[in-house]
Amino acid sequence: MKKMIIHGGKPLKGDVWIGGAKNSTVALIPASILSRTTVVLEGVPRIADVDNLMDLLGEMDVKCKFEETTLTIDPENIKRSPLPAGKIKSLRASYYFMGALLGRFGKAVVGFPGGDDIGPRPIDQHIRGFEALGANVENEDDKIIITAPEEGLRGAKISLAMPSVGATMNIIMASVTANGQTVIENAAKEPEIIDLAIFLNNMGAVIRGAGTDTIRINGVSQLKAKASHTIIPDRIEAGTYISLAACIGNGIRIHNVITEHLDSYLAKIEEMGVVTDVDEDSIFVYPAGDLKMVQIKTEPYPGFATDLQQPITPLLLTAKTGEGIIIDNIYPKRVGHVPELRKMGGEICVENNIILIHPSSKLKGMDVNAGEIRAGAALMIAGLMADGETVIHNAGNILRGYDRVQDKIRKLGGDITVVEE
Template sequence: MKQMIIHGGKPLQGDVWIGGAKNSTVALIPASILSRTPVTLEGVPKIADVDNLMDLLSEMDVVSDFHNTTLRINPEHIKMSPLPSGKIKSLRASYYFMGALLGRFGKAVVGFPGGDDIGPRPIDQHIKGFEALGACVKNENDQIKITSPAEGLHGATIHLAMPSVGATMNIIMASVTAKGQTIIDNAAKEPEIIDLATFLNNMGAIIRGAGTDSIRIEGVKQLQAKTPHTIIPDRIEAGTYISLAGCIGNGICIHNIIEEHLDSYLAKVEEMGVVIDATEDSLYVYPAGDLKMTQIRTSSYPGFATDLQQPVTPLLLSAKSGEGVIIDQIYPKRIGHIEQLRKMGADIKVEDNIILIHPTAKLHGTKVSAGEIRAGACLMIAGLMADGETVIDNADNILRGYDRVQEKLRLLGADVKIQDAPNE
């Protein structure tokens, strides 16, 4: 396990470059096995989830090579192989191999996915989609076994009970080689879904409507990668650095951003009093003045992203007056960071799954634990704000989602290091 050690209280300034979107990358890597030719992904973030997915590829004799920000994947000699529960449980996004294997081989055996503990995240909508395509899904010995009928998968109209990003992506991957037309109604509209559809369309898939609530897929026989695919910038990483810049920045320019992907977030941050100048692909965040509280309610895209409710929390703590409110409608149990912030002196509490925040003049460094990726980002920003030393245990979770985070923070002037945790 890793620890992040932060000596906080120092104003940060300079430039930071945003990496490729984690939530795209973890779907694009499994989707690469749908290609009959080698795949090249560019702008890949250096995060632990990429390493874990590459390990899973190797279980299927898929060769991959990651250098700088370019990931090359060769699925030409892929073999159908059950994916072991041990590695699967290290990240939730491993469930994308269900749709990818089903689309490539007509069957999949995958251990139940793990990942962050942020409350219930059932995969019933994924299963409902696979079954609508004609697949048989069974739960045997803590594994999900999916098989298509002898004649193969067939197109279907699938209505999602809620616009799940994971289910939308998984159904797309399973249906690109199914016979006939598949329609996904009430589909999720996140930019990462458009990124996946673009990647697959460039390999010969026929996907229309990505980014709307109705996606249509015409099945094709097979896919072949022909050109490299550049992953979109990570809007959650960008939002995290915007929050950091608003809390403790002395002028920070954040590069490689698609501003429209952050519209709802930026509206709230600017409502609080953070001053931002935008250019074509970067944002300059001015040193913050007196900030005011706001109320935040997360919702599906294009609403305020659930993945940003924790990173924005330190910004709310920086406000001078009022009461801030966060209601996470997507994952109401995503509150593991609250008790950790209270250890640092934050005036924050939870009542009936509603997070209530009051101005906190000073945070103090102490030992805390990152229960999951975005909670870790929240504690990282709080540690940079706090007086003294903050030690974040389970910092592996931060490394799962944030590209070269130690290097980027140091370039802004932060006193931060990541080290192996001492043996208890």
């Protein structure tokens, strides 16, 4: 257990470089076991979820070496091994091993996934996708057992009830070695799905349509990595630092950004009155003046990302006029940061799963709890804004999703330390 100690109220200034996308990385690492040769991933973020995934690979005798931002994964001597529920429960993205193991071995035995507590996130669409490919799915002793028929998985047309990122990725991984063509309709369009498709295609997969609502996969017999793959920049980390810069910055440039991935987010902060200079791969955020409240509704990509509704909340607290409204259409129960911000003096509440925000006076440092990754990011920004000392308990949740966050904020001039509880 870790805690983050912040002495706030100091303006931040300088440059920050964004790491590789967490939501790509946690799928690409499981997908690497589909390769018969060594995989090299570049731009891998230094986050706790990567360490946890490497531990799970170790359970299957997959060798890993992580140096700087390069992760080398050697799956040539992989053994099919049940993945223990204890380690699986440490992160939600462990469910990608279901599709990867099914695609590689025709069988997956995986403990039920854990992860952040942000309300119901069922995996029924994943299961229906596997069953459509011909797999048999059973639940036994807190494990999911997925088995392909003797003749192997067969391509199928799969229509998702909603454009789930996890289900789209898992079905892609399972179907790249299936017999025939698989068509995923109402597929998620997130950039991380395109990243996964590029990674797999470079190993010999045949995937078309990633980034649209219809993806077609023609199965191949096996995959082999031929060159390294560079992970796309993390749009959620970038959005978090933009919010931080607008809240407490005295001129901050965010580097290694694909600005198109942030269009809906940038539109909202511009509506608030935040001034930015957007270049080809960086964004400069000017010190904020008088801001106004906005209404935010999260939607599947290219709409406003659910992972950014919490990091933008402290920025809304600084607005001078109006009432801010956040409606999370993806995870309506994602409101755990609200009572913690209230402790710090934020004028914020929840009514019928709608977050209501009013202009707030100076926040005060308090002891608060990071219930999950993005809630922790919101509290970290609030702590940097606040007078006095803020202690964020369960700060390990922040470290699960934010690359070298302590070093990056210190370089901007922030007083932040992470220690063991």
